[in-house]
Amino acid sequence: MNEQTLREPAPRNASIPNDNVIVAENLNIMFDTNDHPISALQDVNLNVQRGDFISLIGPSGCGKTTLLRAIADLTPVTSGHLRVNGMSPHTAREARAYGYVFQAPVLLPWRTVLRNVTLPLEIAGMAKSDRIACARENLALVGLKDFSMKFPWQLSGGMQQRVSIARALSFKPSLLLMDEPFGALDEITRDSLNVHLHDLWRRTGMTTIFVTHSIPEAVFLSTRIVVMSARPGRILRVIESDLPMPRSLGIRDTAAFTALAHDLREALRDGHSYD
Amino acid sequence: MNGMALGTMACTTACILGLLARLLIGTSWALPLALLALAASIWASVRLARQNDRLSMIASPVIFGLTILWAWEMLVVGLHVPFILLPPPSAIALALVTHFGELANDFDQTVLHAVLAGYAIGCGGGFLIALAIDRSLFLQRGLTPLANMISAMPIIGIAPIAIEWFGFDWPSKAAVVVLMTIFPMLVNTRAGLQQTNPMEQDLMRSYGAGYIHTLIKLRLPAALPMIFNALKLNTTLAMIGAIVAEFFGTPTRGMGFRISVEAARMNLDIVWATIAIAALAGSSSFALIGWAERRITSWHPSFHTRSLS
C-alpha cells in the first residue's frame, strides 16, 4: 500500500517536482468514546500534488470525512505526520489556505446570497467594495450572477450548494476540500453540478479533495481515486484515472469509463469482504 | 480525579477559613480570613466546573451557592448592613425555627389549600378543554389565540375581583390560580396533540385504529413532553398567583399575608424565611414533576441529547 500512495508524482505533474500540497505519513486518528477509543484512521499515507483532483471513496465510517477534517484542522491528529502546503494543518487554517464545502450548504439564512459569499472576507477584514467585487466574481464562476440579492431559502438545493462553492472560493484558495457536497441532491442536479465542478477545476487548476459515496461521480471528476475501508479506516488502493480531459457527461458511456468504474467497484468490494 | 481532589481540598479549606472568620468577626483577622476563604471557594468551583463527572456537576453549583450564602453572611455582618436592608442567613435560619408554628400555618393555608386546589383544577381543566376541542378545528382556531392572549395579560389583577366573588379565604386565591394555570395547560396540550406527523398518523390508520386508539396510543404520548412543560411552568405560576393574590386581602394567615405584613413591620427575617419556604416548595415540586417526566418520557430526544452533552 505504501508503494502505491507514496509513489512518484504522476507524469502530468512532472514539470513541477516536489510540489506536494498534502503529505500524510503514518497518520492515525483515534476518537474517545464512552467505553473505548475507536480508531477512525489507521496508518494513512497519502501524497497529493498540485492540480490533483482526488476523490476519497468508501463505505460509511471509513474515515474519509475524518481525513478531510484533519486536513482542514477541524479534527485533531492523534499521531503521524500531516502537512498542508508544507505547513501544519493548524497554520494552514490560520493562513486560510483552503476552501471547505460541507455536506449541506450551511448558508446563513439571514444573509442574502451575496452577503453569504462575502462572509469569509468580512471576517478576514477585507474592505467592503473589494469583497463585493470578489463575491460577484465567484458567483459568476458558479453561474449565479443574477441571484446575488436572493435569500438562501429562495434557491433550490443545487443552487444553494453552488453558492457554498462560490463562498469556498472567496480566499482564492489553492486547495478546495469538499465533503460529499452533492450527497443530498437528486441525481439530475448532481450530474449538472459535476459538470460545473469539473469545468471550474479545469479553469482554476485548484487542487481538490472530494469525499463521495458515488462511483460514477468519483470516476467522472477525479485524476486519482483513493479507496478506503472501514473499521479501522485505512486506504485500500489508489486508482489512477487517465480518462481524457476535458470531460463531459457523455464520457460515462465510454468503455474506459465503465472499466474504471468496474475496477473501483471491485476495490470497494474487497474492502467489504471481511465484514 | 486530581481536579476533584483539589476541589474538595479547596472546599474544606474554604469552610474552615470561613468558620474561623465568622467566629473572629470584629477582630482584625476576620477580613483577610474571609477573603482567603472566598478565594478558596471560588477556586474550588472553577476547578470543579472543568470536571465532567456527575459529582462535580452537582458540586459546582452547590459550592457556588454556599459561597454566596457565606459571602452574604460575612458582608452583612462585617459591613454592618442594616437588618432592614438584608438580614444575614443565620437570622433567617433562626426565624425559620422560632416562628415555625406560624410559618407552617401559612404554608397550610397557601400551598396546601389555595395552590393545590387551584393547580389541580387549572391543570385538569386546561387538559380537559384541550381534549374537548380536539375534534373541532373551528373551536381550536378560535380558542387558541384567545388563550394565548389571556396568558399574556396580567391575570393576577383579577385577584380583588375574585375576593369579591369568593370571599377572603383561600377559595378566592385558588380561583386566581385556576385562571393563571388553565390557559398554559390548554395551549400546551393543544400544541402537544399536534406533535405527531402525518406519517405516524397514516401508520395508525393502516392498523385500522379509530380516534380513541390513535389518541391514546399515539397522540397523547407524543403530547406528554409539552404537557409536562405546562405542569412545570404552572407550579411557578400557581405559587406566584396564590401569594400575590393574598396581597389584596386575606384572613390573618397565608404566605402572601405574612410577607406583606412582616415587610411593613420591618421583620425581614420572617419575610425571608417565608420566601425560603416558598422557594423550597416551588423547586421541590418542580423537581418532582421533572423526575416524573424523566420516568415517563425517557424516550424523548431532549433527554438523549442532554445525557450526551
Add this chain to the structure above:
Amino acid sequence: MTRIFPLATVMLALIIVWYAGAYVLNAPQAINLMDPDGPHNFWAVVQAAWNMDRPVLPTPGQIATNLAASIFGNPLFSPRNFLLQTAYTAETAVTGLAGGVVLGIFLAIGIVHSRVLDRSLMPWVITSQTIPILAIAPMVVVALGNIGLTGLVPKAAIVGYLSFFPVTVGMVKGLRSPDAMQMDLMRTYNTKKMSLFVKLRWPVAMAFLFPSLRVAASLSVTGAIVAELPTGAQVGLGARLLAGSYYGQTMMMWGALVLASLLALALIGMVRLGEFWLCQQRGGRL
C-alpha cells in the same frame, strides 16, 4: 379569514355569555334596588342588572363607558384619570423591562462564553425562577425604600428581576443554537471569538430573542402592577386595583384590569413590530 372567523365567533360567544352572566349574577341585587312602584318585567330587570353602580359582574359596555368617562371626563394630569395611571405603570414596566433585557442578554453572553459561569451560575438562574419572585416585591420596596430609593427605582428593579430570566434562558439557548457545521464553517475561516459572536451567534439568537421578549413584556406588566401594591397604593394601575378592592369600587378594579391587559398587549405588539421589521430585513424569515 380561516383564522379571523373562528376567533370572532368565540369572542362574540364570550360577550354573549358575559352579558348573560352579568344578568344572572346581578339580577338578585338589582331587583332589591329597583323602585318598588316601577315595572318589574324581564326587560326592566335586565336593564337594572346591566346598569348597577356596584355590580357583581359589570358588562363590557359598562367598563368601556366608565373608562371613557375617566379618561375624557378628567384633566390629563388628574389622578382620577386612568390614562395617567396607565402611564405610571407603563413607565415602570418599560424601564424595568429595558434593564432586565440588557441584564439578561449580558448574563447569557457570559454563560455561553464561560464554562465556569455556565456550570455555577446557570443552575441558580434556573432555581431563581422556581422562587415566586413577585412575592419578594413588598420586601424589595420596603428594603430599597429604607436606603432612600423610592418611586420608580424599586418598582423597575422588580420588573427587571422578573423579566431578565426569560431573556437569559432564551438567549443562552439562542447563542448556542449554531449547529456543528456552522461552527466548523466559521472555524475554516479562522474566526475569532468576537467575529463568531457578531457574525453567527448573535444573528442566530434573534429567532430566540423575540419569543423571550414577548414573555418578558407580558411579565413586565404583571411585575409593575404587583410592585405598585406595597407602596401604600399611591400611583399606577396596581394601586387602583388595590384601592378599588379596599373601597369596594368594582368599576375601578375592572377598569384597571382592562387597561393593564391592554398595556400588556400593546407592549407585546411592539415586540411583534420589532420582530416583523427584522423579519423584513431578512427577506421574510427570522
